[in-house]
Amino acid sequence: MPIPTLHLIDSTRLAVELGYTLIIVFICLLIYLKTKEIYDLTNHKGIYYFRNTFLFFGLAYLFRFIFMSFLLTKITFDVYHPFGLFMIFSLVLSGYCSTMAILSLTYSTIRKKLPLKNFTLTSNVIAIFISVVALVSRLPFFLMLSQAVLLIFTVSYLLYNKSWKISQLFILYFMLFLFWILDLFALGSMKHLQFEITIVLQILSIAVIGIIYYKVVKWIR
Structure with missing residues (x-):
C-alpha cells in the first residue's frame, strides 16, 4: 500500500483522502473488534489470522492517515515538518503493515496445508x-506486485481447494482483493485523473469494505 507523494496534490484532495482513510481505519477496527468474541470462544487459529488481517490493514491506513495529516498541515498552513524523514518512516510502516495483513490473510487459508512453527517471525521477516527493498529501490511497484501475488495466490488457492465451488469465504477474500485493487486505482488517480474519478473510486472502495463488514457480522451471528 503505497503513500501519495507531494507532487500535484492540493489541499482539497488531501482532505478528501484524509476522510477516506479515516473511514477505512474505522471499518477495519470494527471488523477486528466484532470478531473478538467468536475468537475468544473458539480459539480458532484461522479466525486469529483473519482478525490480524484487518488489524494490520487498519494500522497501515492509520499510518497513511497520519502521513496525510502532516502533509495537509504542511500545504495548508506552511508548517515545517522534517518531511523527508517522516515520509520514509510512514512508507516503511505502511508497507510493512499492509504486507503483514496480506500475509496473515494468506496464512489463514493455507495454515493446515503448510503449518509453520513460527509464522510470526517468518511473516515479519518477509x-x-x-518494505525495505521497495524503499531502497524507490520502486513502490515492487511492494504492490508482491502484495498482488500474495492476494492472487490466496484467492486462487481458495477456489482450487473448494474444487471450483464458490464458497462464502472465497467471496469474502475476493472482495478484499477487489478492495485492494480499487484502493490502488484511487490512489493512483490522485495525480493522473480527475478529482471526481478519485472520489468515485474511493466511494466504491468504502462500499466494498462496508459489504465485507456486513458479511463478517452476518457470519459471526
Whole structure:
C-alpha cells in the first residue's frame, strides 16, 4: 500500500483522502473488534489470522492517515515538518503493515496445508524485507506486485481447494482483493485523473469494505 507523494496534490484532495482513510481505519477496527468474541470462544487459529488481517490493514491506513495529516498541515498552513524523514518512516510502516495483513490473510487459508512453527517471525521477516527493498529501490511497484501475488495466490488457492465451488469465504477474500485493487486505482488517480474519478473510486472502495463488514457480522451471528 503505497503513500501519495507531494507532487500535484492540493489541499482539497488531501482532505478528501484524509476522510477516506479515516473511514477505512474505522471499518477495519470494527471488523477486528466484532470478531473478538467468536475468537475468544473458539480459539480458532484461522479466525486469529483473519482478525490480524484487518488489524494490520487498519494500522497501515492509520499510518497513511497520519502521513496525510502532516502533509495537509504542511500545504495548508506552511508548517515545517522534517518531511523527508517522516515520509520514509510512514512508507516503511505502511508497507510493512499492509504486507503483514496480506500475509496473515494468506496464512489463514493455507495454515493446515503448510503449518509453520513460527509464522510470526517468518511473516515479519518477509514484510520487512519487502518494505525495505521497495524503499531502497524507490520502486513502490515492487511492494504492490508482491502484495498482488500474495492476494492472487490466496484467492486462487481458495477456489482450487473448494474444487471450483464458490464458497462464502472465497467471496469474502475476493472482495478484499477487489478492495485492494480499487484502493490502488484511487490512489493512483490522485495525480493522473480527475478529482471526481478519485472520489468515485474511493466511494466504491468504502462500499466494498462496508459489504465485507456486513458479511463478517452476518457470519459471526
